[in-house]
Each structure stands twice: as C-alpha cells, then as structure tokens.
Amino acid sequence: MADPKHSSNSGRPPAPASSPALPNLGMRGGPPGIPTAKAKPKNTLQTLRRIWNYLSRYRATLMSVLFATIGATLLSLAAPYLIGHAIDQYIIPRSYDGLLSLCFLLLAVYAGSSVLTWLQQKLVVSASQNTVLDMRRDLFGRLQLLPLRFFDGKTNGELMSKATNDIENVSSTLSQSVTQLLSSVIMLAGSLAIMLSLNVWLTLLSMITIPLVLLFTKKVAGFTRRFFSKQQQHLGELNGFIEETVAGQKVVQVYRREQRAAEQFDKMNGELTNASIQAQIYSGTIGPFMNVMNNLSFALIAAVGGFMALNDWTTVGIIVSFLNYSKQFQRPLNELANQFNLLQSAVASAERVFELIDTDTEYEGDGTKQLEACSGHVRFDNVSFGYRLGHPILSDVSLEARPGQMIALVGPTGAGKTTIINLLTRFYDIEHGKITIDEANIRELDRNSLRRQLGIVLQDAYVFSDTVRENLRYGRLDASDAEIEQAARLANAHSFISKLPQGYDTPLTAGGGNLSQGQRQLLTIARAVLADPSILILDEATSSIDTRTEMHIQTAMRKLMEGRTSFVIAHRLSTIRQADQILVIADGGIKERGTHDELLEQQGFYYELYMSQFQRSS
Secondary structure (H helix, E strand, O other), rough: OOOOOOOOOOOOOOOOOOOOOOOOOOOOOOOOOOOOOOOOOOOOHHOOOOOOOHHHHHHHHHHHHHHHHHHHHHHHHHHHHHHHOOOOOOOHOOOOOHHHHHHHHHHHHHHHHHHHHHHHHHHHHHHHHHHHHHHHHHHHHHHHHOOOOHHOOOHHHHHHHHHHHHHHHHHHHHHHHHHHHHHHHHHHHHHHHHHHOOHHHEEEOOOOHHHHHHHHHHHHHHHHHHHHHHHHHHHHHHHHHHHHHHHHHHHHHHOOOOOHEEEEEHHHHHHHHHHHHHHHHHHHHOOOHHHHHHHHHHHHHHHHHHHHOOOOOHHHHHHHHHHHHHHHHHHHHHHHHHHHHHHHHHHHHHHHHHHHHHHOOOOOOOOOOOOOOOOEEEEEEEEEOOOOOOOOOEEEEEEEEEOEEEEEOOOOOOOOOOHHOOOOOOOOOEEEEEEEOOOHHHHOOOOOHHOOEEEOOOOOOOOOOOEEEEEEEEOOOOOOOOHHHHHHHHHOOOOHHHOHHHOOHHHHOHOOOOHHHHHHHHHHHHHHHOOOEEEEEOOOOOOOOOOOHHHHHHHHHHHHHHHOOEEOOOOOHHHHHOOOOOEEEEEEEEEEOHHHHHHHHHOOOOOHHHHHHHHHOO
C-alpha cells in the first residue's frame, strides 16, 4: 500500500500509523518465528520458562558455558584445599620441600580459573545477546502485525519503553545472571560436599543462617517485584509524555504551556522516582542482611573451629580450608540473593514484553481467499460500525462503486468519511453488514491480497528516514529506478526532487523534516502512482498543496484514476465536480447521493455546503 497511515477526522482520537501492507507471510497469524501462544505470563516461573525457551535455541553455546563454569568452579574449589594442605604439610611442620611446587600448582589453579571464567563470560554474552536479539525481533515483528485498534489505546512512549527499556533490562540481567547462577549452584554443591568431607559438625554450624536468609529473601521479593513493575510502568508513561511534548513543541509554545508541561513532567518524574526508590530500598536490604549473616557464620566457625583445634579434634590447615570453603559457600548465597533482585526486575520487564508478543494480530482468523485480478467493483451492504461499543459512527450504510468510477465522500468533520476508508482497507472490521470487492466478502480475503489492490494517499503525508528514492520505492519494492522517476514525473514531484542536493538519493530526516509539507504530499502521491493499485483512495490528498501545484496534481490524478475505482474524501468541493457519484455523509449515514449537478438541483446539504464555499472564495 502506498501510505498506510490513516487520518483522524472520523470522530475519534488520532491513532498512530499502521504498517504498510505486509507481503504474503506464508502462514496464518504472522510470519515464521513469531510466537503465537496466547497464554500471558502470570508468575515468575512461567516467565522464566519462556525466557529459557529463547535461551535454549543456543544449546551448544550454553553447554560450552556449562563446561567452562564447571571447570572454573572446580579449580576455585581446589585452591582452599591446596592452601590447607600447604599449612598442615609444610608450614606448621616447617618442612619446605615441595612447597614451591605446590605454590606453582596453586598459581596454575588460579590462572586456569581466571581463563575459564573469561571464556564462560564471553560465551554467555554471545548467547544472551542473541537471545535478546530474538526477543526484540519477535516484539518488533508483532508490532507490525497488530491492528490499529490496539494502537488506539497505547501511547508511542509506552510501546517504545517495551521495545527498548524492558528489552535492555532483560538483556543486562541475562548477561550478568546466567554464569553467576550456574557458578553459584555448582560452587554451593562443591563447597558443601568438601565441607562435609572435612568436618560434618562445622558444616552443620555454617548452615544455621541459611533458613533466615531464605525466609528474608522470600519476604523482600514480594515487595521488589511489585515496585520494579511499577517502575517500568511509570518509565513507559514518562517516555510517552516526553515524546508527545517534543513532537508538539510548537503547540506548547504558541499556547504558552511550557510551565504546565514542566509541572506534568515533574509529577510523572516524581512518581517514577518514588517507585524506583521503593524498589531499590527493598532490594538493597538483602545485601547488608547477607553480610550480617555471613559475618555471624564466619565468627561461629572460627570460634568453634579454634576450640576444636586446641583440643586436637582437627588441624589448623583444615580449619583454614574450612573457613575459605565457608566463604565460598556463603558467596554463592549472596550472589543468588542479589541475582534474585535482578531477576525480579527482569521478570517484570519480560512480562511486559511477552504481553505484547502475545497480543492477537490482525491476521488471527484472517481469510485465505486471494484477490488476484481486481476490477474494482466495491459494494457496502448495510454496514454498521463504531470505534467504541455503544458509540456508532456508521449505521446501515450502503453504497456501490462500479469499476472505474470516482466516488467522492463529503460531509462535516467526524461524520465517518475516513471510517468508510478504514473499513474498506480492513484497518478495522465491521460489526454488521458486508463489504465486497468483485463480489468477494473482504472478511474472507487474505488481508495482504486485499491491500495489494489498494493505493492510499492521506492528508497527513508521512515519509521515512531514508532516501527519496527508497521512500518512493516503498510503494512497490521491486520497482526500477526508471519506474520510480516516471511515477515522480506523473505526480509532479520530479521537478523539486531534481533540485535537492543529491536528487533522488537525498536522505530525508525523521518525518521528512527537511521537506515542506506540500513536497511530502507529492512524494506520497508518487508512491501511490508507483504502487499501481486497482482501487485508489485519496483522503484530502491535495489539501497541503498550493493552488498552482494542485492544478498539476489534479491532471496527474485524473490520469492515475483512469480505469481505476477511486474514493476521494474532499473538503474543497471544486476538486470533485467530475465525480461519478458524490455521497454526503452525515449523522452516521448517507444523507444525499448523486452527481455534482444533481445535488445542486436538490438544494440540500451539499448545495448549502457548496454555496458557502463558493461565496467564501468570491
């Protein structure tokens, strides 16, 4: 489709731009690789399972990480044993034969542990970043498939927050947590096994604090999860407000609402700060509590171990080794507690991401019938529709456009003119009635097949941050450079494009800020020309163009509309005199219909509207 962004003059709040008609995806519900599961994550375990489903795509890398982690952990476990052995066998007996070799062995153990730790970190970063790449791809792919009704209830900032902040939160947590979780579990198991082999009673003594740690961590988790979720929610709202204010800066300044905007920002910023402070305060209590428990455990082991050594129940070397192992046993507990906090934040972010990925696309339950050769015979039979339940915009609307006819839609703002276009393109689905193209119900048609037959030029001209050439090629991706230039000539855009610094290869800024509004409109018209549709839709297509340029555009449009069914929404009635049929839309229905001359003869609503415009222009 030429320009999928829809107008907002249909009696409802403006909606964000829709994506262009997507290519045939080859499957129901969207392109391959995008999950179609409907269950939304309701708890941490389910969300972690879904994250693991992404991670498990890189099993080979994760297996390498596992082996590297096991190796690094075993070497770390060997070091305290070697230290204790050195104390008992060489230092206390003052027999230094072999001590140098043991020191070199200990050095090799530390070096090997460091190398393996570096390797595991490198591997896990690769796996985690590729996992996040897949999640980000699925998230963006799902956004392209969502219906406009979904975007009507969301702000751009909220969606951007999910695509950036939430994804980045998951990314950083995966990069930090995977190896630490693996090494912590292995270190716990290894340390516990060696400690039991050294002294069972000291091992039991060192585990006294563990139930307290688990109980405290579980209690804190309930608070941190809730506040981290609020933090991400407020962050999305703040991003949306910033984006909206920056985009509407002219309006803010002309109405002198800078102070008002600053006050709203302060309020939202304060809410975000409060949620963040509460999340960090609760999560921050775990570290100090763990330190207290660790020091308490260390003191108990040192005291009891010293007493046992004095009574020759054990050796000094074993006590030293045991103290080192107790630290290694406590450190994974600390890391697990800290990772638990990170996981709470990551789970809150992942749930927001998965909630979006699980949203039904507009292709769910879509028809499969293909619309190949289209003559452009369009019929509305008793169509009713409302954007909100109980608030109808159209009621029992019937109309017919025969192949090649030009149908003009006129009427007051909010009457439903653009709504008719939105229903024809299936941006929204009707509630009652039927819409057919060449006798085929559009509900039974494949959406891509339908939209390939449509070309749309809207009042709000939208261009992308790319070259002029690629913006035009958006209408038909396989178009040659010669075809692009021909379309630009037909739309009277070639002249100004040739004067740009790099011609057709001139890069455009975001939203086409380095072009005038009229020039952007000319590009969207050329895009529609290139798409070569069977049905043409013009929604105030020339409203942003000066009178002289409009004359050239009208000539080009007449050539473009030859042999094509055309729907034209117009406020300037002088542009639709040649329409085969003019429909006056008001109060949710068609109040008048006929040609320009027939409607003037009726001296009804159209006559009054036309005469008022004529008198203003006189």
